[in-house]
Every structure is written in C-alpha cells, then in structure tokens.
Amino acid sequence: FSADRQGLVLGEGAGMVVLETYEHAMARGATILAEIAGAGLSGDASDIVAPTIEGPEAAMRFCLVDARLNPEDIDYINAHGTGTKANDQIETAAIKRVFGDHASRLSISSTKSMHAHCLGASGALELIACVMAIREGIVPPTANFRETDADCDLDITPNVARERKVRAAISNGFAFGGTNAVLAFKAV
Numbered sequence: 001f002s003a004d005r006q007g008l009v010l011g012e013g014a015g016m017v018v019l020e021t022y023e024h025a026m027a028r029g030a031t032i033l034a035e036i037a038g039a040g041l042s043g044d045a046s047d048i049v050a051p052t053i054e055g056p057e058a059a060m061r062f063c064l065v066d067a068r069l070n071p072e073d074i075d076y077i078n079a080h081g082t083g084t085k086a087n088d089q090i091e092t093a094a095i096k097r098v099f100g101d102h103a104s105r106l107s108i109s110s111t112k113s114m115h116a117h118c119l120g121a122s123g124a125l126e127l128i129a130c131v132m133a134i135r136e137g138i139v140p141p142t143a144n145f146r147e148t149d150a151d152c153d154l155d156i157t158p159n160v161a162r163e164r165k166v167r168a169a170i171s172n173g174f175a176f177g178g179t180n181a182v183l184a185f186k187a188v
Contacts, residue, residue: 001081001088001110001142001156003149008082011116015124017131022188034131037168037184038067044178051087051174056080056094059180060170064098067184069168071099074106074184076133076169078126079156081110081142082117089151091172096154107164109157113143123173123181130169130185139164 025032040063044055064071079091096103111129118125133139138161145158166187173181 001079001083001092001149001152002145003147003152005083005085005088005144005149007084008112009116011118013115013118013121013125015121015128017124017127032188034134034185035188037069037186038063038065039184040064040066040180040182042178042180044180046178049176051090052178053090053094053097055178055180056091056172056174056182057097059174059182060094060098060172063170063182063184067168067186069184069186071102073168074099074102074170075164075166076130076139077106077108078130078133078140078169078171079108079110080172080174081112083110083112085149085151087174088149091174092152092154103154106155107139107157107162107166108154109140109142111140113145114140123171123183126171126173127183127185130171130183133166133169134185134187137163137165139166 040059042058044052142156168186
C-alpha cells in the first residue's frame with residue numbers, strides 16, 4: 001500500500017489449520033481459537049489480470065451476509081494486498097464501498113508484505129493471521145510501508161503490529177481471472 005511500491009514478490013510457504021464443528025471441539029475439550037463465520041465468492045471474469053471494483057465488493061458483501069455480520073462488526077481486514085498499484089487501489093475502493101464510514105475505523109494490513117505471495121498457500125497463511133489477530137488482540141503490520149498513496153488512504157497498520165481488540169475479521173483473496181473469495185472469522 002506504500003506509494004513507492006513496485007509490485008509483488010512470490011514466496012513459498014504453507015499453513016495448516018484444523019477445522020471441526022463446534023460440538024465436536026467442545027466434546028473433546030479443545031481450545032477453540034475462532035469461528036469461521038461465513039464466506040463470500042464472486043467471479044467478475046472481465047479480464048485475466050486486471051481487477052475490478054465490483055468483484056471484490058460483491059465477495060465482501062456476500063461474506064458479511066453469510067456470516068450474519070454488519071460492516072460495523074468487522075475490526076480487521078487482512079487485505080489481498082499484493083503490492084501492485086492496480087490491486088491495492090481497487091481493493092481500497094471496494095472496502096470503502098462495502099464499509100462506508102466504518103472503513104476509516106478498520107485496521108487493515110497485507111501480511112503478504114512479510115510472507116510474500118505464496119499463491120495457493122496465501123489463503124491459509126492469511127486465515128491464520130486473522131485467527132491470531134482475534135485471539136491475541138494484535139493486528140499484524142503492513143511491512144515496508146514508506147509513503148502514503150492518496151488512493152489507498154485507509155489505516156493499513158504501517159510497519160509495526162498494533163494492539164487492538166478484534167471481535168471479527170475478514171480475509172480477502174482476489175485472484176487472476178476475477179475469482180474472488182472472502183472469509184469471515186469471529187471470536188468465540
């Protein structure tokens with residue numbers, strides 16, 4: 001999200017989570033870290049590489065509806081945040097459309113700034129970041145932020161993690177070809 005960004009860096013990584021029903025976790029006495037509250041999907045298919053505002057906007061809206069959450073319930077967004085001007089500016093505009101006045105109160109970060117774009121593994125890594133933000137009350141930073149971009153004027157948690165109570169979070173994943181997926185997580 002820094003004005004002087006020069007695009008994404010590919011990385012290698014993996015993340016794994018255990019998903020189970022609430023009832024099963026309670027029966028075995030598990031420590032429940034968070035709840036996957038909902039998901040939203042959209043496909044805009046207008047261009048193989050150029051993002052649209054409408055696709056990410058629709059996925060975030062569908063996710064909030066599925067999770068039975070209002071925009072004001074969200075405290076943190078793990079942005080798709082690839083570090084390209086097109087993606088970051090489109091994602092910022094879509095967040096503003098979905099969250100309205102609440103957008104300025106959100107904590108947003110791109111953890112790809114630290115683990116790079118691990119392609120298929122990015123979703124799992126970012127899910128873990130959201131769950132830990134809820135669990136620990138710490139929003140991860142957007143690393144290497146140096147200069148504000150006028151088109152990305154939201155709170156992107158620059159360079160240093162921040163303590164904040166996170167009751168609910170979403171993780172955005174917007175892929176080439178217009179495939180958009182958003183997951184919502186809640187504290188339990």
